[in-house]
Amino acid sequence: xxxxxxxxxxxxxxxxxxxxxxxxxxxxxxxxxxxxxxxxxxxxxxxxxxxxxxxxxxxxxxxxxxxxxxxxxxxxxxxxxxxxxxxxxxxxxxxxxxxxxxxxxxxxxxxxxx
Amino acid sequence: xxxxxxxxxxxxxxxxxxxxxxxxxxxxxxxxxxxxxxxxxxxxxxxxxxxxxxxxxxxxxxxxxxxxxxxxxxxxxxxxxxxxxxxxxxxxxxxxxxxxxxxxxxxxxxxxxxx
Numbered sequence: 335x336x337x338x339x340x341x342x343x344x345x346x347x348x349x350x351x352x353x354x355x356x357x358x359x360x361x362x363x364x365x366x367x368x369x370x371x372x373x374x375x376x377x378x379x380x381x382x383x384x385x386x387x388x389x390x391x392x393x394x395x396x397x398x399x400x401x402x403x404x405x406x407x408x409x410x411x412x413x414x415x416x417x418x419x420x421x422x423x424x425x426x427x428x429x430x431x432x433x434x435x436x437x438x439x440x441x442x443x444x445x446x447x448x
Numbered sequence: 449x450x451x452x453x454x455x456x457x458x459x460x461x462x463x464x465x466x467x468x469x470x471x472x473x474x475x476x477x478x479x480x481x482x483x484x485x486x487x488x489x490x491x492x493x494x495x496x497x498x499x500x501x502x503x504x505x506x507x508x509x510x511x512x513x514x515x516x517x518x519x520x521x522x523x524x525x526x527x528x529x530x531x532x533x534x535x536x537x538x539x540x541x542x543x544x545x546x547x548x549x550x551x552x553x554x555x556x557x558x559x560x561x562x563x
Binding site: 365367369375376377378379382384390424426428430434435436437438439440441442444 | 483485491492493495498539543548549550551552553554555556
């Protein structure tokens with residue numbers, strides 16, 4: 335199966351600051367996805383990052399708050415900007431890969447905002 | 449719009465019992481994919497299965513089996529002879545078969561297996 339890594343695995347941040355989360359995939363992929371999982375909740379898609387183009391954001395998520403970079407086919411970053419306690423969540427990146435185009439997830443970044 | 453419903457919020461069973469997790473979906477697409485993921489207490493999301501909408505064959509993998517019924521828009525997951533290590537939150541998800549194929553998740557079912 336695919337290997338997707340994320341850094342940092344967890345962080346505690348102060349209100350008003352920004353955090354950049356990195357996602358590395360062990361093979362080249364076209365699409366990468368960023369999801370948010372608020373405490374005790376399901377996963378919600380933030381945006382789709384297609385290499386070579388601007389990320390596509392879902393309703394309720396904006397680029398100013400969650401800027402995404404996709405510099406190559408194996409890497410992406412998500413920045414959570416001007417954080418508030420409501421941003422405390424697990425952030426997961428995902429990529430579609432494998433023989434049957436399965437979607438695999440990274441281990442997640444647990445973010446706590448004080 | 450696509451939607452996934454997992455009506456069971458939490459299920460508690462005793463080890464060795466069989467348990468079925470329900471998943472009902474809504475989509476206007478004629479082709480689509482259905483998924484099940486497991487999220488143990490450690491938090492990572494583990495891929496279990498992907499099913500194409502035109503393949504209604506049931507699937508078995510060890511103690512796991514999946515029943516796909518297109519007529520009732522359901523994709524249920526059964527664990528046979530449950531074990532404590534099966535304790536986790538299980539998510540059912542749906543994606544379009546073309547385009548971005550982004551996942552729409554259900555709310556999850558928390559399974560507690562006690563010894």
